[in-house]
Amino acid sequence: MDKGGESDETSGVTGVRVVDARKSPSTDKSGGASDRPSAVERTVDKRGITGDGGPEVKDKNGNSSDIPPDEVDDGVVSEGRNKIFRLEGAIYSIVKTTQNKLISSVNEPNKILKNFNKRFDDLSIEITKISNENSILKTNVSKLENKLLEIENISSLSSQISEFNITNELADRQPRAQNIILYNLSEDSNNTQNSTSDGDRLKLIFNEMKIDFNPINFNRLGKLSNRTRPLKITFMDTKNIFKILRGQSKLRHFPDFKDLPFSSDKTLKQREHMQTLRKELQSRRENGEIDIIIKYIKGNSQIINSKNL
Numbered sequence: 001m002d003k004g005g006e007s008d009e010t011s012g013v014t015g016v017r018v019v020d021a022r023k024s025p026s027t028d029k030s031g032g033a034s035d036r037p038s039a040v041e042r043t044v045d046k047r048g049i050t051g052d053g054g055p056e057v058k059d060k061n062g063n064s065s066d067i068p069p070d071e072v073d074d075g076v077v078s079e080g081r082n083k084i085f086r087l088e089g090a091i092y093s094i095v096k097t098t099q100n101k102l103i104s105s106v107n108e109p110n111k112i113l114k115n116f117n118k119r120f121d122d123l124s125i126e127i128t129k130i131s132n133e134n135s136i137l138k139t140n141v142s143k144l145e146n147k148l149l150e151i152e153n154i155s156s157l158s159s160q161i162s163e164f165n166i167t168n169e170l171a172d173r174q175p176r177a178q179n180i181i182l183y184n185l186s187e188d189s190n191n192t193q194n195s196t197s198d199g200d201r202l203k204l205i206f207n208e209m210k211i212d213f214n215p216i217n218f219n220r221l222g223k224l225s226n227r228t229r230p231l232k233i234t235f236m237d238t239k240n241i242f243k244i245l246r247g248q249s250k251l252r253h254f255p256d257f258k259d260l261p262f263s264s265d266k267t268l269k270q271r272e273h274m275q276t277l278r279k280e281l282q283s284r285r286e287n288g289e290i291d292i293i294i295k296y297i298k299g300n301s302q303i304i305n306s307k308n309l
Helices: 074-176 194-209 239-253 268-286
Strands: 179-182 219-220 231-234 262-264 293-298 299-305
Touching: 074 299, 179 239, 194 219, 194 231, 239 262, 268 293, 268 299
Parallel strands: none
Antiparallel strands: 179 231, 179 262, 219 231, 293 299
């Protein structure tokens, strides 16, 4: 650079002083030339001289750039924009992720609370259902208890009636044990009492059976009618009754007495039981059981096999 102009070219210089060559250099008081800037010097603020002599360009942050604004490459601008877009996208993604996490963290308790409310409602329904079933069960149990009480009362009454019937039955059987009934013995129409006729024929019958005739009483049962009435015979000793019942089979050999069956003096219940046994005996014989009979065992009539005798 010539003497007509002087520049301070140093790193970091922000201004350039330019001296007008048309003006003479200033002189100091001693008559020599002075290095101080003259009044015509211009100061360019905030600008420097680039390496190629052009003005120095600064960006918005104050950083220097040697590229003039009109010479900036479009590729660089595009790349910068892409970086900005990617940065914005990354920021958006981070913000969106954070937002979703926040929403999720807020919704999760609501979801848990909703599930809890649903389970609570279901539990309430089950409790109500169980309560209703329990009420029905209590009602049924109460009904069963009432029925059981009725059954117990009936059973108690039945037991009392049964005991009463048994007592009456035993009381009725006791005097009957001394009696025996003879069927089909014809009555003498000329004698209404038939005492002599019946007594004489009884002696003949018992003589054929080899049994001592010593009854204390005998009489016809029922009112006089066209039908032959049964003859009831009373003995002092019940042993005579069993002798007659066992020995009546001997009468089958006598034509006059073969159709005269003897029977014990039965109560109403005994007669009903015997009638049931006769029907059962008939039914079983019709089904092929031919070796069965009705026999008294220890005072009770039963159907047994005759081969077991």
